[in-house]
Amino acid sequence: MNGILDAFKLDGKVAVVTGATRGLGRGMAVALAQAGADIAGVGHAAEAPETAQAVAASGRRYAHIQADLAKLDVIPRIIDTAFEHFGRIDILVNNAGIIKRNDAIDFTEQEWDAVMDVNLKSVFFLCQAAARQFIRQGGGGKIINIASMLSFQGGIRVPSYTASKSGIKGLTMLLANEWAGRGINVNAIAPGYMATDNTAALRGDAQRNAEILGRIPAGRWGTPEDLGGAVVFLASAAADYINGYTIAVDGGWLAR
Numbered sequence: 001m002n003g004i005l006d007a008f009k010l011d012g013k014v015a016v017v018t019g020a021t022r023g024l025g026r027g028m029a030v031a032l033a034q035a036g037a038d039i040a041g042v043g044h045a046a047e048a049p050e051t052a053q054a055v056a057a058s059g060r061r062y063a064h065i066q067a068d069l070a071k072l073d074v075i076p077r078i079i080d081t082a083f084e085h086f087g088r089i090d091i092l093v094n095n096a097g098i099i100k101r102n103d104a105i106d107f108t109e110q111e112w113d114a115v116m117d118v119n120l121k122s123v124f125f126l127c128q129a130a131a132r133q134f135i136r137q138g139g140g141g142k143i144i145n146i147a148s149m150l151s152f153q154g155g156i157r158v159p160s161y162t163a164s165k166s167g168i169k170g171l172t173m174l175l176a177n178e179w180a181g182r183g184i185n186v187n188a189i190a191p192g193y194m195a196t197d198n199t200a201a202l203r204g205d206a207q208r209n210a211e212i213l214g215r216i217p218a219g220r221w222g223t224p225e226d227l228g229g230a231v232v233f234l235a236s237a238a239a240d241y242i243n244g245y246t247i248a249v250d251g252g253w254l255a256r
Contacts, residue, residue: 007238011036014086015235016078016130018069019096021048023196024146027224028093028231033058035232037091040082042067061086069096069122070114079129091142091235092130094123094168099161099198112160119164120171127175131184140183142235145172147190147246149253165190169246176244185243187234192250195221218251 015032019025020041026048029039033055041048041055042065055062063085067074082089097119100111127143134141148165149155155162168188175186193199193212202208203221213219230249233239248254 008236009036013037013090014088015091016040016082017093018042020051021045024224025095026051028227030054031228031232033060038086042078070117072125075125075129079133088137089133094145101157104159107159115160116164120167134184143186144234145188147188151190173244180243188246189230190246190248192222192253215256216251216253
């Protein structure tokens with residue numbers, strides 16, 4: 001490396017990004033590609049043409065892997081397929097997630113399990129599978145989990161989402177404790193209130209929208225592009241001595 005800016009480059013790296021077909025996942029996949037990484041994108045859809053085109057426009061390669069992360073048996077296939085396409089894996093971004101809204105008094109077991117399976121259970125086993133691949137390859141690797149403001153706060157009407165994202169923050173610390181000595185950095189990003197499909201109901205509720213905007217010092221909802229700098233940083237050599245930390249990208253929400 002010739003200087004600090006070189007430490008942020010991802011040339012020759014391969015990133016697996018779950019939920020890469022839209023929203024925050026697409027934004028982070030494109031940012032990683034712009035920094036030099038090839039992308040294996042994971043999603044429900046059979047194809048991800050917009051993500052693929054944006055990655056190609058950055059001069060990098062894209063491979064799409066269709067998978068339902070509610071099922072654990074897809075995880076070995078994700079890692080194997082990414083490896084077959086690119087010959088290595090260096091970065092895992094666990095972005096895929098779902099949310100169910102209901103009063104806690106009425107929340108069902110199905111609503112609980114659906115969210116926990118995708119948001120926490122699959123994340124752990126993807127981390128495990130990626131770490132095993134990093135160890136086989138040698139040279140370490142980077143895992144970036146996507147947490148939430150509700151990793152720090154309770155929220156309302158989203159009990160399983162809050163539990164899962166609190167779990168992500170704790171799991172990130174545990175895995176960092178176990179794997180930092182192997183050269184595997186495990187960190188997380190906690191997006192603030194972002195303009196994505198998951199928040200469409202909130203943004204469509206005039207009262208809740210005004211309440212949320214009134215507390216964000218930046219005065220606006222975040223965008224997928226706002227996560228680009230954080231994900232590239234945590235995926236790069238510039239973050240080699242950062243382990244087990246959750247970075248809030250929230251327009252100042254937690255500072256309010």
